[in-house]
Amino acid sequence: MADGAALVRGKAPDGTGFIRAGTGAPVLLIHGVGMSAAIWEPQIMLMQNHFELIAIDMLGHGASPLPPENAGVSDFADQAILLLNQLGLDRVAVVGHSMGALVAQEIALRAPSRVSSIICLNAVFRRPPELAQAVRDRAAALGGRGDPSSIAATIARWFGNPIPADLADAAATARTALESVDAQGYARTYRLFASADTAHVDRLADLSVPALFMTGSEDRNSTPAMSAAMARLAPSGQCLVLSGEKHMMTIASPQKVTQQIIAFLDKVAAVSARAAIDPAFDVIEFRRALGSFLTGVTIVTTIGAEGEPRGFTANSFTSVSLEPPLVLVCIAKKALGHQAFSTSRGFAINILSEDQKAASGIFASKAADKFSSVAWQPGQTGNPVINGSVAVFDCDLEQLVDAGDHSILIGRVHDFTHNGAQPLGYCRGTYITPGLSQDALAAAPPETEVGAILENEGRVLFFEAADGSCQLPAGHGLGAANDARSLRGKLAAKAIDADLGFLYAVWDDATEASRTHVYYRGTVGSPRSGDGQVRFVEIERIAELTIADPAVRSMLTRYVRERTEDAFGVYVGNEVEGEVRPLAKPAPALHSGHG
Template structure:
């Protein structure tokens, strides 16, 4: 079969178009400066199941010019006339950028002609500064193939310089811009510059199922715009493709077309869970990044026997009435007992109860033989030594995928000042040396921090070209210029300290200690030339005077890559890395499967 892009046709009114394939009809409408041929990848990937029609908009390709003061209705009427010529009563419409505005106009003017609509990189209610910039570009349009204007457009769409992987896509866009009729381009762009508010009050009447898709890096057709349109459209959905820019239709055609086909082929909801790129293992790891407490949930079985399982899926729901919830997997051994019970209790564990947590996360036959407990008001077991307990009536059982949600109305509760047991990334977490205790440490203690911001670490560059981490005499206060907090405050740096990362003594002076934390930092003001944010993968190439700090940073880079941090204890010559905690006995702890 001949290349579909070369089978160009002309309608009686002069409209140029490409048609290929068979099946459910789809009309593609390009953006300003492009033409029907830019849909070549989509045509090739969809013609096996769709009758694909790609139109040259007025003023583009081989189509006639639009009126001097064109309206969206002029472009919509052109497309509807083509559908009439081709005998297509109803089609799905896919529009990109300006083409998305035309697609909306068709669906709003002739709803019976549109079965569904996909708006790619559409504009909607531009912010004032952005609107002014677009109007200025429209007013400054030059003659045919203006090299300066084309270069600026390519840079805006693809970056400057164009990344190596996008040179082909950029070349396709550049060829279209160089060949477009200058007058047609100018008239269309002037309309595009003012049409972003055309449908503000009309989208609520868009009856067709609508997908608004854009790229996360599209600065002119932003994710917020697509989300706003999807909220207004009665059957609207929003999808943002990570890392994509304005010309994602030709920069990542496979990805974009996959989502177009899924939507047009009857997918009723765009969901990350159905995306073939969705990684369930990584999803579980991401959920595990949430630092939680650990609980043992208990009840009494049908024969009066105590039942229980370990879970960290606990949260408060309401103060009035007092409601809490916890989740249990449907395949858990105790699911039947808990889903049919009228009562249950939630015991929040202390740092001293790791053993109890492990027992109730296991398949041990008599878990309660290893713990001291007593009955609460509801009869549910309350475990001694817990930081807090909530004795609950079953308020509601909610079906939620492969889990059930137990919502309890708290009848009685107790709590104390013990330190709770933490859980994160598959391990029990004990932060160790608290910042409060550190504040009272000897003044000679050096306290520093590895502060991260979006994959970069904060350093201070010295006058002789070395790099050092922020550190000071003691944790201190913002008013103490020699302390860590004081040094950060003096440079206007906002930081949040997290877990302890390393503690070591000077080999030459054992009375002098070094304590370093991990933490996060806001992007510092650019005025201070000593402050540097360095990409993590470039840390190895820095000049760092202190060999102990250099060694610590090498470990930091490695452990961050492995997502498994420990705490170094020793001196600058020798020591050991101790895990934050031992791994939990069972991966089932995450969702309470035991």
């Protein structure tokens, strides 16, 4: 450390060792397996004039105590959060290298209010089978303190063999750390590291903070593909690959790495400052509000540079002009297919039908061969046209427009087709199939009890009986307005103008197998006065009503819960037992293009 630097080496009450230096916004630094807080010395020297740096010794490293024998990533995250508490730091940016990057993710997922952003350097994610086995083999073969053969193999893997002259100092620093680390602490941590590459596979979508995933182009163990995959899953993720760098780029090229760290932290701070000026604008709520717009679902296709078909799922499609015929679709700049689509001569937009929900999911995924799952043929311009689509617009690329984190592809329609099939819809993160309710309504037998939960401005319509109990509108079959026994007849008799929407519950009587009950969700106009039997009840007060039918009472309990969560399902079974099936499997965020 440079002379005169305001550096404090400390030990927390629980025995955790740490280094503290600098002034400014606090940044927590977490090293990788076999290192210690001191490995961050280059970053501390470069950042201490603008940031407060806290470099922690992970469990089993430096001055810190050993981790549990079968430790989890959460043990290391808990250690770091406890240190923040002891130092009186409410909110920090977290920078983690290798194993430290996994700990950084865990902290952000467990305590998002404590983290302003994370930077994951050379992080591992879903190792390929052969690489995963190699790491497990190394973990199993670990010897005692300062095992020379293991250290030599690690240094060669990190820096090359022979070590290039310009990396000799960095290799010596890493070797010294490996020779001095506690053997038991190293072994326990490395065993965890060997399996922790899947620790956050299903959780990165919940990583709410800004996240930078940075690695080197030559890192064979924490590959660029891994960082790209994590950045795609994290809602505010970015990927950055440093050309020519390997796994220990933090000490091999500290100037280059630290410049990128500072640039990202400054960018996050600038965005936060703008948000503070206009605190009413909430990005997460903005995304949810956009999701309220019911759209269709498309698969956008093109031909790549090598002649291969490429495609992604999107609902960011709209018409632009009739003369000339122009349409547009958006693709995320971080999408794997962005290069192919932004440099192509054209593309096709395939509007999907209700029967093509599976294809939508596949093209929104990272499947290796998406086109093997669909029947397709070249359109007039050569772009892939998917069979069975409701409509297809085959386009030349008219204009590419830069728009924030997306690119807008404006296409001049060269050819188009369409048919009368039911389109697939998308709203609030869920696929919508409008044909489901229409078909079910038409198919209901006349003796089926058909009822409805009809809502008006946060209230639900009930018919009140003489004894004070309440019933939902229901009748024998859907029927017509002139059929007094049917649902429509009973609504018409009370001058109720209702719109029946989506199927909500279907059940059979446990004792009367021939009796089927079908209930729908819907809306109703403003209440009419003069009919004492018609009652509108606020959703939150439905539980107070007396409802004789236990099956209807149970259904309404579910409705109140799902209405609050804005996530509806369809109940199928009998009045005693059954299951709630989601209207659709929650779908990816289709407004962002996936390559």
